[in-house]
Amino acid sequence: MAVCVAVIAKENYPLYIKASTADNELKFYYTVHSSLDVIEEKINSAGKNANDQRELYLGLLYPTEDYKVYGYVTNTKIKFVIVVESSNTTLRDTEIRSMFRKLHQGYVDMLCNPFYIPGESVSSKSFSETVISMMQQ
C-alpha cells in the first residue's frame, strides 16, 4: 500500500512523516518536499473560483519513476501526502480517497487531544497506528 505518509503543517513544515522502510526515508523526504510545489499550485489555482466548495482531495500530484504522489489538503491547510508505488496497480482513485479520509479522521482524532498543541510534531501513538495500518494493508 502506501510507502510513505506525511502530514505537513500550514506553514509547509513537516508535522509527521513516516516511510515504510527506514533506509530510504530521506528519499521520501525529498519527494514529499518537492510535492509541496504542486500542492501549493493546486491550492492557489483552486482558490480563484472562490464559490466552489473546495475539493479536499488534490489527486495525483506527480508521478515519479517508482512512485505516485497523492495530495490532500484540509480546510485548515494541513496537507496530507501519500506516496504509493507505481507498480501497485490495484490502487484506484477511490482507494486513495478512502485512505486520505481515514488519515484525515485519524488526524482529527489526534488533534482532539487537549494536550496536543497545533503546530507541534505529531507523536501520537494511535495516529501512528492508523498510518502504519495504511502502509501494511
Next chain:
Amino acid sequence: MSVVDYSQTAEDHQCFLVLVRPTGKLLSGKHFSRCWERIVQLNCVAIPGQKRVMWIRYKRQYSAESNEWGDFQVHRKALGLISVGRCSNEAEFQDLFESYKKEKECYADSLYNSRLIVFGMNRDGSEIQRTDSKIGGDDSPPPTFKMDSFDLESSDSDSVVPERLDGDAESEYRKGTVEVLDPLQFDQRECDTKADSEVPRVVKNSPIVNNNNNNKKDDSAGPQITFIRTKSEKADNKKVENKKLDDLKKPPVKRTGSNNSLRDAPGSEVVFYPSVDNCEGLEEGLKDFVTSLFFVLEGKRLDRGFEKGDRSMLLRAPFEKKDFVGLDTDTKSFKKKCQGRLRKHLADLCLIAGMPGEAMLHYTTALDLLKPVNDNLWMAACYEGLCSTAVITQFGTQAGSQSTLRRNQSFSTKRGVASLDKQKPGLQHSYANGFQDLAEASVKSNLDADDITEKYKEALMYYSKYKNAAVVEMEASLKACRILILLKRPLAAADFLQNVIYINLQLSDEDRISRYSTLSSLYSQIGFQRKASFFKRVAAMQCVAPQNPRPNWVQCHHLLVQALAGYRIHLDPKDSHAVPGEMNGWTVIQTRVLHELIYSAKRMGNLQLAVRYLTILLHTQLDYLSDSEKRELVTNLEGFTGSCEGTVNTLALDSGVLVPHVPLINVPRVKTFKLLPLATHLEPRNLRAPEASASDSVFIFTPLNIGAVEHMADRPEVDFKWVEGDLCEVELVMCNPMPDALSLSQLSLLTEGVAVETFPSSVVLPVAPSLYRAKITMRPTAAGELSIVGYHTKLYGVRSNCKLRDCPSIPQSLFKIVVTSALPQAHLSTSLPCSADFLSFGEGLNVVTSATAVLYCGQSKECTVTIQNKSRLPIDWVKVSLEATRDSKDYVNEVYMWNSENVQSQLPIPPSGVLCFTMVLQGIGDFLIPGVGKGGRDSLRRLGEPVNQLVSLGRVVEGVLRVDYSGGPGYHDNLCRCSSVAFSVDILPSVVFTKWNVMLSESSDHCYVILDLKNVCDHDTEVRYSGQSAYLKHQHIRSICIEVERLEPGLVDSHTDAQFSSLLASFLDITYTIPSQKVSGKVDASRLTWTKEQQQLLCLSPVSWDIHLNGQVISPLHIGSLEYRTGQLIRLDVEATIQSETSELFGRGAVLTVCCCQHHDNGVVSYNTDQYVIAMGNQDLHVEQISSDTPVHHSCTYMFTCAGFYKFDIQLRVGSGETQSDINYGNGGQGNPMVNIVQGHGHSYTVKDEGQDSKPLLLKCLSVIEVNIVE
C-alpha cells in the same frame, strides 16, 4: 543526434541558424568573444523591400550530427557560416583561408552562404588588388558582403532532390539567386515573393510595375482571399514566374564566372577589418549577409512550391535512412509520405521566411497527408511546427523576442543604421488594406493555449515512439514547457517537465548536469522552487557521482549553492525570516543539504567556506540537532578550524555569490546584556551643582510616567557615565545550548564612536542549563559618546561578531553611553580598624572603607586619614566634609574633628602621591543619667531641651567622611569623584553625675561645687580632680568637692543657662582613668544644669557682708547655730561693703533690712515672730547714697522670749535713684523672743523690676545665721 540544446524555444523554429566560428590560430579568444558579442546583437534583420523580418540564431558550436537533422526540421540546419579570423600578411591569410575552407567543408551540406571576417588587415590596404575583383566594384567604402554564386558541390547534397532538376538548370537557378543583389532583379524577386505570399503591397521604386500590377489586380479584386483559393492561384503564378525567372537569371551566369577569383573560388566572401574596435561596417555587412541568406531561402521555398506536384523525393530523418533502402517507391503511401514530408519541409521554410500564416497552412496539409500513412515521426514534427507557429504568431514578437529586438534597435540607431527603423513600423502596424492583419488574426484564433498543450502532447506521444528521436522529444518538451510558462499554466508545464525526466537518453555526465540545471531553472520559472532546488541538487550530485572519473567539486558546490533557496536555507542570516523557536522548513533536508555543501566546499579545498557553512549549519539547525549530532558537528568544526580559522569576513564565491559572516548568536545564547556603571566611588559627578533647572519649566515634577513607560525599556541610552581611562564593564548573562562545556575565548565588545582598549577574556560555560554570568572589560581611551553594538567571540575556532540587533532577547540594538574626560582615582584609608558592617547609610555616599573606634565617654582619640592617588593624573582639588544621620547632626561635628587647612596645604597630590590628615575622635557625652539625677529641681528647665539628649549609657555615633576630589582634564570639565569613609564610634559610658550642688566656702571669693559621680562603666575608675583623686568601683557613687573661684557677678544675667554651664565646666577639671583599659578621659560638666540660686551662689556678690553676733564673727561657712538663752540680749552688727566693681550701684539710695524669721521643718518661713522676739533698735536702715568708701553699718539688738531656732534674714535693697525703698518683709517682727540671724557673706541675687534703667536691686546675705535659743 546526441547533443541536446536545452535552451531551445518554440520561437527558434523561425530562426536561421548561423554558425560563428573562430578560424585560424591567430585570433585570440578574447577578440573572438568581443566579435561574437557584436554579432549576436543582430538577431533580427528586416529584409529591405520586404515587410518581413528575419530572425537569426547564432551558434558557436554545432555538431555535424545535429546538422543532419536539418532535413527533418529546417531550423536545425546550419544555413550560414561566419568565420572570424585574424592575419597580418598574405601568407597568414592563405593559412586562414585554408582553415576557413575546411570549416566550410564540415557544414557544406547545409550552408546557404558563408563569410570570412578577417581582422588585422586594411580594408583596402595591401589586399586591395587581390580583392579588387569583387570589392572594387562596390561603391561603398566599407567592403560589404556580396553574394556570389552558390557552391555547386554543396547543392547536390542539399535538400533539393538532385534528380528533380537537371544539373544545368539547377546551377542556373542557383546562380540566379545569387544575382539577387542586382538592384533590378532584386525588385523583380521581391514582387514575385509578394505574389507568393499573398501579401499585396505597393512596391516602391520598382522598375517593373507590370508584373506587380497584375498581381495587385488579382489580389485587390478579392481582398478576402482564402488560402485554398490563393493556393491554386499561387501554383499558376509560380509556374509563370518560374519561367520569367529562368529568363532573367541567364545573363548573370557570366558574371558569376568572372567572380571566381583565385581566392574565393568557392564563392564566398572575405571581409577585412583593421581590428575588432575598428569595424563600423560589421553590422551592415552582417545584415547584407543575412539578407542574402533570406533570398536563398526564399528561392528554395518557392522552389518547393513547384516541386510539390511532381514525383518527389522522400525527406528523411537521419536514422530513417536505412529503413527505406529497397523500399518500393511507387506505392501510393510512399508518395503520400513524400508529399507530406515535403509539405512539412515547406512549412518549415515558410516559418523561417517569416510567413507563419502560410506555414500553418502547410503544416495542416502535411498533417492531413501523413496521418493516413501513419508517418508518426513526421506527424509529430508537424504538430510541433504547428505549435511553434501558433506561438510565434501569438507571442513571437511580443513576448520572447521583443526585448532583444528593441535593444537591437537602439543599438542600430546609435550606429546610424536606419534600415531597421524604417522597416519595423511596417511590420507591426497594419497595412492599408489590412490583409496581413486578417491573416494573422485568423491564425491566432486557430490555436489557443489548450490547443497548443494538446498538440504538444500529441507530438510528444508520437516522438516517444522513436527512440532515436529522444533528443527532439526532449527539446520539444522543454519548448512546450517554456510556452506554458508564458501562458501561466504551471501545472501543465510541470507535466511536460516531468516528461523530460522519463526520456531515456544516453547522455554524458555533462549533459545530464545541464539537463538537470535546465529542469531546475524551468521549475523555478514555474514557481516550483522546491522542485527547482531538488533538481539543482541532483545536478550537483551528478557532478560528483561515484562513477564519474573526474568529479567536479567546484561545479557541484556552485550548483548546491543555487539549490539552497528552495530549501529555505539562507546564506545571509538577514534574509531568513525565521522566528527562532519556530519550525522553518524541513530541517532534515536542510541539514542534509548543508552537509553536502560543507563536504563539497571541503573537497574543493576551500576550508574557509566549509567552516562558514558549518557555522551556518550550527546556527540555523541548532534547535533541531540531537546532542550527538551537535557533538559531531563541533568535532568537525574544530577539525576544520584547526587549520583554518573562521573569520568574520564575507566570503565571495567565484560565481559572485557572497557568503556573509554568520555570527553564532545562539551559541551561547545571551539572555541579558547590561552595561555596568562604575563603582559609585568612581562615578563622575558634577563639581558644582547644576543650576536649578526646575525653574526653567513651569511644570511641577511628577513621578507619574505618562506614556513613556514602554520606551524606557529599550532605550539605547544609559543613565550613567563612564570615564576615560577607567576600566568599564559589561555584564552578559549567557546560557549554553550545547551538550558540552563551551569555551569562549576572546570575548570582547564591538564598539563605535570612541577608541577603546579591549581586554579579551575567556570563559568556560558549564554544561548545566543554568545561566552563566560573564563580564567583558574595556577601557575607553578618549572621551565622547560610545556606542556598544555587539560583542565578539571566538568559539570552536570561529570568530563571531554578534550584533545586538540580531539578538532576539535584547530589545536594544545598541547602547549609547557618555564617556567623560579622565579623572584621577584616589584610595582612602584610615589608621583605624574597619568595621564589620555599616548599615546606617545608603549607597549614595560611595563608602569605600570604614573605620571604627570604641571610646569611653570623655575619651578622645586620634586617627590618620590617608588619601592616596592611584592614577596617573594629579589630584588638584580635594574637599573633605562630614555627613551624618539626621538625628546625630547636632553633635557629630564634636565627635569628629579635623583641620581642613592642613588638608588644603598638601594639594596637589601628584600621581601615586599621598595626602594625610589627622582626625580627632571624641567620646562626647553629657555625663548624666537619663531621667535620673536631675536633682528634682530642674524638671522645668528640661522642658525646653531637645529630646535627643546625649546619653551617657553607651551609644554609637556614625559619620561619613566624604572626600570629593578632582584633577586632570575632568577637573576642567567640572567633574569630580567622591569617596567616603564610614566612621563609627562606639561611645561607652564612663562616669555620670548623679547630683551636683554649690556651697559657699569660707572665702567669699571661692565656693565649693559638690558633685556626686557614679561609675557606670564596667571597670573600676579613678577620678582625678583638683589634684585629688578618688577611686570608684563599678556602680559606686562618690561625692567630690571642688573649690572654684566665684565668677563675676554679672554672669548670671548675661549668660543663658547652657552658657553658664559650659563656663563653669571650664573651671572644673575632672579626669578619669580606667586603669584596666588604660583609658583616660575628661569628664565634661558642661551639661550640668544649675538653678538660678546655684548660679547666684557661684557668682561673686556685689556686697560683702560682715556680720557679728555679740561680737562673734559669723563666717559664711558657718554651719550650725549659736546657742543663746532666752532673755539674753543678742546684738547683731551688719556691715555691708559695696564692691568697687559694681560701680553702677554707687550714688543710689538703699535700705538695709534685718529681720528675724523662723524656718519650720516643713519649709515654711514664718516672718511673724513678734510674739517671741523683741527687737531693740531699728530693723531698717535707710542709706541716702551708697559709696564704696563708706560701708553701710547697722546694728540692732534682739531678745528672744521663747526657745527655738531662729534665723536672721539680712538684705540690702538698692533703690532706683533716690527713691526710698518700700520693701516690706511681711510682718517683719521686732522684739520677738526668737531671733533668726541671717548673715550674708557673699552671694546675693537680684530681682529685676522690669522697664527701669537703674533697676532696684535686692541683695541678700546668703550666709546662714541661725541661733538656737535655749531656756
